[in-house]
Amino acid sequence: MILNNEKFKNFEEGITIEDLIQYKNFNRNLIIVKINGKLINKNDYNKRKLKQDDKVEIHYLLAGG
Amino acid sequence: MENKEMRNKHKILMEYKYEPKSLKHGYTDKMLYVNVGDNRIEEKDIPEEVKEKFIGGKGYGMRYLWDAVNPDTKWDSEENEIVMSAGPIAGITQYPGTGKTLVCSISPMTDIPIDSNVGGYVGPYLKFSGWDGLEIQGKAKEDVIIVIDGIEGKITIETAPEESVDGHLLGEQLTEMYAKDEHEKRQISVITAGTAAEHTRMGILNFSFYDIRRKVARLKQAGRGGLGTVLRNKKVKGVVVKSKPVKGDLNNPFDQSIINKTGIKLHKEIANHDHEQNNMHKIGTAALIDTMIEFDLLPVHNFQYGTHKDAVKMGNKVFINKYLTQGMVDGCWYGCSLACAKAVDDFELKTGPYKGHKVVIDGPEYENAAGLGANCGIFNPETILELNFYCDTYGIDTISYGTSTAFAMECFERGIINKEITGGLELKFGNEEASLELIHQMSKGEGFGKVVGQGIHRMKKIFAEEHGADPDFLFDIGTEQKGLEYAEYVCKESLAQQGGFGFTNKGPQHDEAWLIVMDMVNNQIPTFEDKAEALHYYPMFRTWFGLLGLCKLPWNDIVPEGNAKTDEPAKIPEHVQNYLDLYYGITGKTITPEDMVRQSEKVYNFQRVFNIRMGKGLRANDKSPYRMMGPVTKEEYESRQERYDSQLKEKVGVDPEGKSTEEKIKILREYRYDQYEQLTDAVYKRRGWSNNGVPTKEKLQDLGMDLPEVLEVIEKHL
Amino acid sequence: MRVKRLVKDESKCIGCGKCEEACSQAYFKENNPEKSRVRVTAMENWNKLTICTQCGACMEVCPTQALKRDKNGVVKLNKNDCVGCFMCVGFCPEDAMMQHDDEREPFKCVACGICTEACPTGALSIIEF
Known part of the structure; x- marks a missing residue:
């Protein structure tokens, strides 16, 4: 499983986006989540189980400067 | 001393009467030239070719500054100029962030051109007074102010011996002095510097706007590069611009309705989100x-x-x-x-x-x-x-x-x-x-x-x-x-942001590229090519705003619903379209996002060559001090030890086990310097520059910027 | 303070549009719903009435204080001071600040009551509270 363009080391089959958010301590109010290019709704974070060949993007869309 | 008394002590050194030209599709096509050394005030027609290649704002700033100076000009030379211009979209009232002015000069800090971005009412008020831009050249013998009255059609250079120098006082004094009553204060905008601008290289310009609720002249800043130092060196205390009352269509846009619609849409977006x-x-x-x-x-x-x-x-x-x-x-x-x-x-x-x-x-x-x-x-x-x-x-x-x-x-x-x-x-x-x-x-x-x-x-x-x-x-x-x-971001762990700072024309300011989260947090641009693409697109896109009189904050500090679903949410595509619509609304010209980048690239490459002309536009000048690239000291390394040790292991292929912090710092440093060099190669390639950072003849020809004076500069380096 | 304002009873609205006609005729000399300060929108099985409640949210966002309450508490626009920025249009919680491309300034209900007289069912009335 790739997370943000890097191989995710502690992958276990069946973990959810919610698990990832907690594990990596993402700020859920500021992120957008895509799995294989598809946008995932906040409500589905704890439903969608991840697979070995999934490509996950958890991005902060932040302005600045 | 009362303001009235202070004004009585002014001597009028030069007066110029004129017929303020109305704006058409965002332009008057007139540049105001004021020389405070020999008290000359002149009107210049801005040629169509300049308008086509340089658009306005920073483009005009760089063009007119280039013409004013020579390779030996220093910030305190007589011929150094302060050139300011807003841009064709500036002065509309319907869309957020449409009052910005770009100010250019040879900087006391860098010795090359600085371009500095500032809000307040000066830029739009200059336009409404008939001027797409203002050049200030020469050095006065005693403290003067320049007064541009767009209602009466009169410009004066006056001595101003008694007024304060400090911004918050001078702003109030001049606002009160030139307004006939409280209500008219909103039609006055003042440029000031301050007493420290006389003793430091880092002087700013304040551009005021009158806050009618607070009843005070508020100050926005053209902060970077020492423009205030140049102003005070010229013995100019301030500039007053007085405009006729503001209405939403003073730019005489080609299509007002699309401007109205787009503005209201963004107001609602901001109100809701x-x-x-x-x-x-x-x-x-x-x-x-x-x-x-x-x-x-x-x-x-x-x-x-x-x-x-x-x-x-x-x-x-x-x-x-x-x-x-x-x-x-x-x-x-x-x-x-x-x-x-x-x-x-x-x-x-x-x-x-x-x-x-x-x-x-x-x-x-x-x-x-x-x-x-x-x-x-x-x-x-x-x-x-x-x-x-x-x-x-x-x-x-x-x-x-x-x-x-x-x-x-x-x-x-x-x-x-x-x-x-x-x-x-x-x-x-x-x-x-x-x-x-x-x-x-x-x-x-x-x-x-x-x-x-x-x-x-x-x-x-x-x-x-x-x-x-x-x-x-x-x-x-x-x-x-x-x-x-450097501006205030710790880019040590973001190679892209190091480049974002390092390749910036004026010096390490974050206006060109703010990639630190995209790179360091999201890891969205992992390869050199990805970074080079970002270091091409974002600086070109972001500096487009400075040609048009726009603030870039409403572009990305608010996003519309559905932005996350787009292909490239970081570009905020709906907002990009808003700007294309505003551009069409003002000028009547339809352009694409690629055109935007191209317009910006023209001025950007011109500025790069201008840097080379003035002595600092080559690869050697784009290098970064190591504090902004990685841990210099033991304490810095140890404060992020886990991150650095794992980078040594995974990226450099060196086992940190058993090595002293000093040894690890050295190894990491070599690696990071090499990374920066590789990034430099990739960025220059993407931008169409030589390996020494010089825009190539082919690139300039492609952009239509192979002007003879530009080729003359690059020829020595190719 | 007392505020004079329109109130609506959508259950009585039959969607005839006479309010819009009367308003636009009075202030713009044309029969044009897009130039009316009160709006009727046909919904699936009812009619929505958009009216200004004189809440004053527009006053708070106006950069020139062109919007002010008169002695009846009615929020009125001083066109001379208006710079046509339309922030009031964007920030109005009722969508009752109106804008039309023929005009440099926006326009709003001044609780004059002309629409209430034109309305055949009493769906609109003026109150003071």
């Missing part, structure tokens, strides 16, 4: 403080660290709840509903010549809080606010001041300088009194403040030559590049 997103309405750009703390990116102790245990004392909630007045109308030009120009009211100053006065403080913007505060180890919001106020009124760049002071403090902490050298100032990190003392010294032109006011580039030289400091170590921790201090 700003509070869920960045909360600009409540706190302005200081909203970034908490985010930077969270990501370990807040500059602390001259960029050594990314956060501090006391950082929470200057967090968002503190400023919103305790200091920033809520519920005011805080746009810096009409129609800005993002309204980030927050202010603190009735703040009683504790130090300096205005001690005890209750003042309005414009800010703090994020850079002020980070630079005046955290980077110097200061986390007291009231000290940050006091420093903010004095920087504005004395006319000092808060970024250069903050970063320079942080550098001086680190030198003091490391024993490179001592109390003897600082004249008794205990310049340790966190010493609020010392920083405040420095700023007052800058205003008076005395003490160690004068040295710090020279900026890091010159401080390094002074400390090495006069105090025996190790020049290599100073080079490592001297957080400046091309002569300009």
